[in-house]
Amino acid sequence: MLSVIVFLPLVAAAALVALPRLGDRLARWAWVAVAAVDLALIVILWARYDTPPAGGLAFAQQVDWIPGVNSSYHIGVDGLSLPLVAMTAVIFLACAVYALRERHRPRGHAALFLFLQTVSLGLFVAADLILFFVFFDLSIVGMYFVIAGWGHGNRAHSALKFFLYTFLGSLALLVGFIGLYVAAEPHTFDMPTLAAATPLAARPLAGGLVLAAILLGLAVKTPTVPFHTWLPPAHTDAPAVGSAVLAGVLLKMGTYGFVRIAMPMLPQAWRAWAWVIIAVGVVSVIYGALVALAQTNLKRMVAYTSVNHMGYIVLAVGVAGLVAGDTMQARTVAVTGAVTQMVSHGLITAALFLLAGVLRERAGTDDMHDYGGLAAPAPVFATLFAVGAFAALGLPAFSGFIAEFQIFTGSIAAAPATAVAVLGILITAALFLRALQRVFTGETRGKSIGFTDLRAGERWSIGALLLLSLVIGVLPRPLLQVIEPAARTVVGLLGR
Amino acid sequence: MMRPALLLPEMLLAAGALAALIGGSFVARDRQWFIRAFTIAVLVATIVAAAIQLREPATSAFDDSFAVDTATGFARILAATGTLLILAIAADEISGSPRESETYALLLFATVGAVLLAGANDLLVLAVGFLLASIPLYALIGLAATAAGAEAAMKTYLMGALFGILLLLGVTILSGLAGTTGYTELAERLPDAPRAVATVAVVALIAGLMFKAGGVPAHFWVPDAAQGATATAATFLTTVPKIGALVAVYRLATVLPTSTSWPIVVAAIAVASMTLGNLAAYWQSDPRRLLGWSTVSQVGFALVPVVAVDRSNLALPSLLVYLAGYTVTNIAAFAVSAALPQHRDLTDYRGLAARRGGLAAALLVALLGLVGTPPTAVFVGKLTTAAAAWDGGYAWLAVVVFVNTVISLFYYLRWIVPAYRDAALASSGGDHSAPPPEHPARRWSARLAVTGAALSLVVGVAAGLLWNVAAGI
Numbered sequence: 001m002l003s004v005i006v007f008l009p010l011v012a013a014a015a016l017v018a019l020p021r022l023g024d025r026l027a028r029w030a031w032v033a034v035a036a037v038d039l040a041l042i043v044i045l046w047a048r049y050d051t052p053p054a055g056g057l058a059f060a061q062q063v064d065w066i067p068g069v070n071s072s073y074h075i076g077v078d079g080l081s082l083p084l085v086a087m088t089a090v091i092f093l094a095c096a097v098y099a100l101r102e103r104h105r106p107r108g109h110a111a112l113f114l115f116l117q118t119v120s121l122g123l124f125v126a127a128d129l130i131l132f133f134v135f136f137d138l139s140i141v142g143m144y145f146v147i148a149g150w151g152h153g154n155r156a157h158s159a160l161k162f163f164l165y166t167f168l169g170s171l172a173l174l175v176g177f178i179g180l181y182v183a184a185e186p187h188t189f190d191m192p193t194l195a196a197a198t199p200l201a202a203r204p205l206a207g208g209l210v211l212a213a214i215l216l217g218l219a220v221k222t223p224t225v226p227f228h229t230w231l232p233p234a235h236t237d238a239p240a241v242g243s244a245v246l247a248g249v250l251l252k253m254g255t256y257g258f259v260r261i262a263m264p265m266l267p268q269a270w271r272a273w274a275w276v277i278i279a280v281g282v283v284s285v286i287y288g289a290l291v292a293l294a295q296t297n298l299k300r301m302v303a304y305t306s307v308n309h310m311g312y313i314v315l316a317v318g319v320a321g322l323v324a325g326d327t328m329q330a331r332t333v334a335v336t337g338a339v340t341q342m343v344s345h346g347l348i349t350a351a352l353f354l355l356a357g358v359l360r361e362r363a364g365t366d367d368m369h370d371y372g373g374l375a376a377p378a379p380v381f382a383t384l385f386a387v388g389a390f391a392a393l394g395l396p397a398f399s400g401f402i403a404e405f406q407i408f409t410g411s412i413a414a415a416p417a418t419a420v421a422v423l424g425i426l427i428t429a430a431l432f433l434r435a436l437q438r439v440f441t442g443e444t445r446g447k448s449i450g451f452t453d454l455r456a457g458e459r460w461s462i463g464a465l466l467l468l469s470l471v472i473g474v475l476p477r478p479l480l481q482v483i484e485p486a487a488r489t490v491v492g493l494l495g496r
Numbered sequence: 497m498m499r500p501a502l503l504l505p506e507m508l509l510a511a512g513a514l515a516a517l518i519g520g521s522f523v524a525r526d527r528q529w530f531i532r533a534f535t536i537a538v539l540v541a542t543i544v545a546a547a548i549q550l551r552e553p554a555t556s557a558f559d560d561s562f563a564v565d566t567a568t569g570f571a572r573i574l575a576a577t578g579t580l581l582i583l584a585i586a587a588d589e590i591s592g593s594p595r596e597s598e599t600y601a602l603l604l605f606a607t608v609g610a611v612l613l614a615g616a617n618d619l620l621v622l623a624v625g626f627l628l629a630s631i632p633l634y635a636l637i638g639l640a641a642t643a644a645g646a647e648a649a650m651k652t653y654l655m656g657a658l659f660g661i662l663l664l665l666g667v668t669i670l671s672g673l674a675g676t677t678g679y680t681e682l683a684e685r686l687p688d689a690p691r692a693v694a695t696v697a698v699v700a701l702i703a704g705l706m707f708k709a710g711g712v713p714a715h716f717w718v719p720d721a722a723q724g725a726t727a728t729a730a731t732f733l734t735t736v737p738k739i740g741a742l743v744a745v746y747r748l749a750t751v752l753p754t755s756t757s758w759p760i761v762v763a764a765i766a767v768a769s770m771t772l773g774n775l776a777a778y779w780q781s782d783p784r785r786l787l788g789w790s791t792v793s794q795v796g797f798a799l800v801p802v803v804a805v806d807r808s809n810l811a812l813p814s815l816l817v818y819l820a821g822y823t824v825t826n827i828a829a830f831a832v833s834a835a836l837p838q839h840r841d842l843t844d845y846r847g848l849a850a851r852r853g854g855l856a857a858a859l860l861v862a863l864l865g866l867v868g869t870p871p872t873a874v875f876v877g878k879l880t881t882a883a884a885a886w887d888g889g890y891a892w893l894a895v896v897v898f899v900n901t902v903i904s905l906f907y908y909l910r911w912i913v914p915a916y917r918d919a920a921l922a923s924s925g926g927d928h929s930a931p932p933p934e935h936p937a938r939r940w941s942a943r944l945a946v947t948g949a950a951l952s953l954v955v956g957v958a959a960g961l962l963w964n965v966a967a968g969i
Contacts, residue, residue, distance in 0.1 A: 068813055068963035069880055130879065134870035141869060149916065156917075160909065167905055171898040174879070178894055182886045 002059045002075055005041045005085075006121045009034055009092075013114035016107055024106045028099065031110035035093040035117065042089045045077075049482070052078055054489040055192060057127055065130075069181070070188040074127040079486025080259050080339055081124045083479060084252055087346045088124065090468060091248040092117045095241040098354050098461040102241075104150060112149070113241065116142040120249045124256060129177040129189040132261070136173065136221075139250055140166045146242040147234060152360070158237040165230035166220055173217025173257075179210035180265060195264035195493060207269035214262050215277075222254030224284045224314050228307045235303035236366075240357020243299065247306050248350035252342045255313045259335065263317065264493045271494065274321030281318050282421045284311030289427035293434075298356045298366045301435060302349060305392060308424055309345045312407050313338045315421055319411040323495050327414040331494075334410025335487035336480060337403050343479070344399035344469060348391045351465040355385050358458055363447035368435060373444035378453040382440045384462050389432040391469050394425055399472035402480075502557040502564045505546045505572045506608055506615075512538030513604035520597020531597040532583060535604065539580040546572035550965070560678055561618035563747065566968040570816045571614035571743045578736045578823045579607045581944060585834045586728040588938035595639050602639075603732060606632040610740030613708065614747075619667040619677040622744060626663055629708055629737050630656045636729040637721050644724035652717040656707060659714045663704025669697035683751040691755050698756045701748060702765065708741035710734065711769040711795035719776070722788030727834035727941070730784055734791040735826050739819050742798050746815055749805045763803045763893055770796025770900040777907045781841050783833045786907060787826075790866060793904060794822055800897055801881040804888025811888065814880035816966035821865070821873025821955055828862035828948025835941035848915040852937060854946050856915045861949035863908040865956075868901050873955035880963075 012034040016027055045059065052058045057076025065073045077085060095113060102109050119142055123135035140163060148159035181187050183199035183206065200207035220227040235243050263270050270277075288307030295301040316338035320331045358381060360366045375382035391398035394405075404425065411418040454462070472479055500507075512535065520531050546569055554565035562568075582603070590596050609629025616622040634656065638649035671677045673694060674685040686694060707714035710733075722730045745762070752758045773793030780786040798818050801811040832855055839845055849856035865872035868879075878901065882894035955962060 064960055066876065066880075066960045066963050068960070068967050068969075069810065069883060130870075134875075137870050141864065145916070148913070156913065160913075163909065164902070164905065168902045171902055175882075175895055175898050178879070178883050178886050179891070181883055182891075187883075187887070 001041070001045060002077065002125055003061060005038055005045065006075070006118055006125060008038055008041070009114040009121075010118035013111040013118070016111040016114070022107065027107040027110045028102065031114060032093070032096040032100065034114060035089070035096040038117070039089040039093050042086050046082060046086060049077070049082060051482070051485045054485075054492065055196060057192065060127070065128075070186065070190065071130040072128055072190065073131060074190060075122075075125040075131070076127050077125055079482045079484070080256070080490070082482055083339065083343045084124045084256060085121055087343045088117070088120045088249050090465070091244060091346060091350045092120075094350065094354070094461040094465050095244055097457050098357075099241050100457045101455070109150060112142060112145055113245070116146070116245060120253075123253055127191045129180065129191060129194070129261070132191075133170070133174055133177060136253060137167075137170050139253060140170060143242065143246055143250060146245075147238045150239040150242060151237040152239070153237040154233070155237040158233040162230050162234040165227070169217040169220025169227070171217075172213045172220075176210050176214035176217065179206070179213065183210070191261065191265075198265060198267060198496065200266060201268050204268065204272065207266055208272065211262060211266045211269040211273060214257070214266070218254040218257040218262065219280070220254070221257070222251060222310045222314065223307065224280050224310060225287050225307065228284070228288070231307065232300050232303045235353070236297060236299050240354050240360070243353035243357070244350035247303070247353055248346040251306060251310060252346060255310060255317075255338070255342055258314070258317045259339065259490055263320065263490055267494045267496050270321045271323055274318050277318030277321065278315055278415065278418060281311050281313075281315030282418060284308065284314060285421045285424035286427075289424045289431070293427055293431045296368050298359065298368050298435065298439075299353070301431065302352045302356060305428055305431070306345070306349055308428060309341065309349070311424065312404060312421070313341050315411055315418060316341070316407040319414050319418060320491055320494055322414050324414070328491060328495070330410045330413035332410070332484070332488050332491045333406050334414065335490055336483050337406025337410060339483045339487060340399065340406060340476070340479065341403035344403045344472065347465045347469045348388060348398070348400060351384070351462045351469075352388045352392060354458070354462050354465075355381070355388060358454065362451055365447060368438050370447045371439045372446055372448055373440070373442045374448040374451060375440040376444045377448060377451045380454045380459060384454065384459075384466060385440070386436055387466050388462075389436055391466060393429040393432045397470065397473045399469040399476075402473055402476045499557045502549070502555065503562065505542045505549065505576070506611055508538055508542045508545060509576070509604050509608040509611065513601045513608065516597055516604060517601035520601065523597065525594070526592060528592065528596040531600055532587065535600040536580065536583060538604065539576045539583075542576040543573050543580070546576065554968075556617055560680055561621050562612075562615045563617040564615065566966065567743050567746065567812060567816065568611075568615035570966055571739050571819075572611050574820055574823055575607050575610045575614070575736050575739050578739070578827060579603055579732065581824075581827050581948065582728060582731050582735070584940040584944035585731055585831060587940045589726055589728050589834065589837075589941075599636065599639060599728065602632040602636050606636065606732065607736055610736050613740035614743035616744055616747065617679045619671060619682075623664060623667055625740065625744070626660060626704065626708060629740060630660065633733050633737065636733065637725040639729065640724060640726045642724065644720075645726075648717065648720040648724035651720050655714055655717045659704045659707035662700045666697045666699075666701030666704060669693060670701070673697070679747070679751045686751070687753040687755065694753075694756045698752055698758050699761055702745060702758070702761055705741045705745050705748075706765060706795075708737045709745070709795045710738060710791055711799065712765055712772055712792070713768075715769065715773070715792045718792055719785050719788035722791070723782055723785040727784075727830065727837065730788075731827055731830035731834065734788065734830070735823055738791070738795060738798070739823065742795070742802070742815065742819060745799065746802050746805060746812065749802050754806070759803050762799055763890065766796045766799035766803065766893070767896055768796070769793060769799065770897070774900055774903045774907070777904070780907070783839070783842060783845070783911060784830075786842070786911065787829055787833065790904070790908070791826060793900065794826070794866065796900070797878060797881065797897060798822065800893055801884040803890055803893060804884050807888035808884045810880060810884035813963055813966035814877065814884045817959065817962055818874070818877030818881050820962060821877040821952065824948050824951040824955060825862050825865040825872065825874050828858055828945050828952060829866060831941045831945035831948055832859045832862065835937045835945055836935065837938065838935045842911050843914055845911065846914040846917055852942075855937060855942055858945040858949040859915055860912055861952060862945070863912055865949070865952045867905050867908050871956040872952045873959065874952070876956055876959040
């Protein structure tokens with residue numbers, strides 16, 4: 001069943017490419033239909049999900065792939081991956097609905113995004129390092145073509161920068177994977193086996209180097225300061241749906257790697273370097289927020305707030321490495337918060353990027369100075385944007401609050417010094433309020449004049465994402481019930 | 497023992513080459529396709545014979561001078577398959593030309609030479625294989641009959657002569673030191689030989705083989721030949737001889753004592769090849785020349801597992817898997833260029849995706865495959881070769897492999913990017929040159945490009961099966 005969920009979009013993409021007679025209109029709707037079916041399947045999967053025993057996976061499947069190097073097609077879900085799988089399907093469905101008005105080569109567009117959906121889902125369910133890497137690398141190739149083919153502005157340059165940066169990161173990751181493989185006895189790429197064996201436990205130097213390679217790869221993808229410089233141009237020049245998928249799904253591949261690979265497989269090295277990771281997280285939080293404050297371009301601003309939001313996750317997983325007897329509970333809360341933040345940031349930021357895309361589509365610019373008093377001609381747009389902004393700055397009743405509250409509760413309890421990162425929330429609040437004020441209030445002027453309000457497809461796609469964030473914010477229990485056992489397992493593994 | 501039946505594939509190839517050469521004289525110019533069909537039959541028969549042979553346990557023929565084992569069997573199948581695929585390019589390019597049947601004969605001769613190199617278990621057989629693989633190449637390059645082709649043939653000949661002598665020098669010294677040319681005795685006697693002299697001989701031998709592999713320090717002819725020769729010859733000489741030469745280096749490495757410091761020599765050549773090939777490919781504007789340099793860097797990657805040959809049991813299978821992946825992927829990339837012979841500048845590929853989606857997709861898969869993007873075959877090769885090196889204690893070499901992979905991405909993208917750019921957009925966006933004139937693509941080469949790209953994906957996904965064959969399981 002899991003394999004069907006993963007590969008259904010790929011099959012649809014191949015069909016779209018292979019049948020050139022299919023009209024553009026049919027191609028757009030086919031994409032929506034496939035994304036909806038995939039989401040429905042995941043809902044069924046979630047309904048049938050029972051928390052697996054610690055270290056185990058639900059709905060696991062394992063088929064030999066390259067037995068000579070002990071690499072297999074091994075997939076499964078647990079509390080860390082299931083929420084991300086569901087979030088991925090939601091975001092892709094929202095993008096499919098939003099893109100119903102795409103005019104530029106819609107068939108190729110749909111096929112490319114379906115391909116990306118398979119890649120993203122595959123990455124989150126992979127339980128083999130090589131399988132993980134295959135999807136990790138393919139996500140880069142797919143996103144490169146999204147930016148280069150459907151972007152605007154200096155897209156060729158941005159796409160190339162994105163490709164080179166993240167490709168470098170992915171190869172660092174691969175070096176780390178080979179290090180784990182060679183260190184394990186017998187050699188294997190299987191994730192659960194490696195997590196159980198912790199092959200480099202007795203060799204701090206080698207363990208540190210392998211962790212450094214893996215962290216470099218994941219930090220580029222996440223991205224954290226100082227590896228974030230590819231992110232703003234890529235987001236600015238990507239099409240709206242591309243930005244939404246890039247921020248909503250692809251960035252999570254980095255943070256997911258921390259909890260799935262780095263922490264369980266290299267616990268000793270992780271503990272040794274926990275303070276460095278925390279420092280990178282705090283710097284990302286503050287720096288991302290400050291730079292976002294200085295932006296006048298809306299997309300760039302949201303892009304930098306992503307650096308800020310990813311910083312909270314890095315902070316939380318770093319804190320999890322500060323093993324001490326009495327903080328087990330606090331660290332579990334922090335990790336739960338980190339996973340919740342991945343889901344929450346995916347939903348909210350995807351919505352914000354889709355909204356920014358509306359601005360560019362209508363008026364050809366996303367510079368905030370070009371707008372003013374937009375609330376009068378476009379009330380629905382203004383409402384949804386305000387909701388998105390409040391959700392992003394962590395207002396209670398939205399998913400962001402649940403996530404960040406847990407992150408800070410856990411982090412400050414385990415390491416009081418991390419309280420300095422709360423400053424990031426303050427700055428983000430300021431910058432979102434300022435953006436709201438500049439774009440929506442006051443006299444209607446500039447590009448705001450004659451601005452068409454949201455159309456049905458845009459309302460439904462963006463509205464659904466924000467509604468889901470609200471639901472998680474009000475009723476977090478079902479989600480947290482899935483995440484918490486897995487977070488406890490990870491924290492337990494770190495304590496070995 | 498003689499046991500000539502063990503050499504059935506080689507005999508088929510050699511006899512086929514002779515028959516094609518003589519038969520070509522008796523067949524009218526417009527019926528030369530008959531010789532092509534005959535060549536195809538010979539290659540298919542060779543593959544079948546080699547595949548049957550591969551199932552038997554490892555042995556050797558002619559008094560232990562020719563090894564018949566997994567490596568030889570794999571190289572036989574790979575070399576014959578490569579030549580078979582390349583015939584599709586020939587079908588477009590030289591069909592009905594005055595030198596058609598001679599080309600087929602030369603291709604078959606060079607294939608025998610490559611296979612002999614791969615199986616050589618005796619220094620003298622190695623020398624024979626070297627000559628047999630080299631001499632047809634000079635003629636193949638010269639057949640282009642253009643100024644660039646003549647220059648490339650001359651350069652190749654001079655390099656071949658120089659490195660052939662080096663190889664023979666190495667053979668002479670080693671046989672003088674050990675009093676034998678057979679590998680089995682060499683392995684026993686060389687550890688007692690004077691270290692400095694043995695090291696010199698090893699360097700000379702490996703450098704000589706690098707001429708066939710097209711690696712540093714004997715790589716200078718590769719870009720010129722890839723650019724100046726016909727597409728058929730260019731594809732062949734960057735693919736099939738490498739298979740033979742690299743397996744020969746592997747076999748040599750298994751008998752040399754570590755005291756000759758051959759691992760360092762091979763590692764240095766590997767690093768130099770991949771780095772130099774990558775850097776030189778950076779600003780090439782002719783796609784064939786770019787591919788020529790890319791093959792130099794690929795030799796470097798393929799040499800990596802050889803370094804760890806006596807320390808990791810991943811070494812041989814990973815080398816063979818790499819060679820298989822490289823063969824299909826490199827042929828696919830050359831086939832794209834052969835299908836569009838007028839496109840001799842990277843900018844000519846502008847808008848290819850809109851005009852010929854299939855060909856552009858094949859180009860994308862082939863070039864990203866050469867980078868080592870999963871799930872293509874070269875990715876599995878790169879992964880396992882790096883793992884083998886690390887497993888053998890050469891972690892730094894694995895890191896160098898991936899650093900070079902990042903470097904290589906850029907120049908492959910220089911070719912992919914124009915192909916996927918809108919021709920209309922590109923010409924309106926400040927670039928005022930006219931869109932490239934429309935030429936029909938050559939049919940068989942285009943089909944080969946798509947087939948090769950598909951094979952590279954299939955081999956990547958089904959790598960487990962291939963690995964089992966390569967590991968002799």
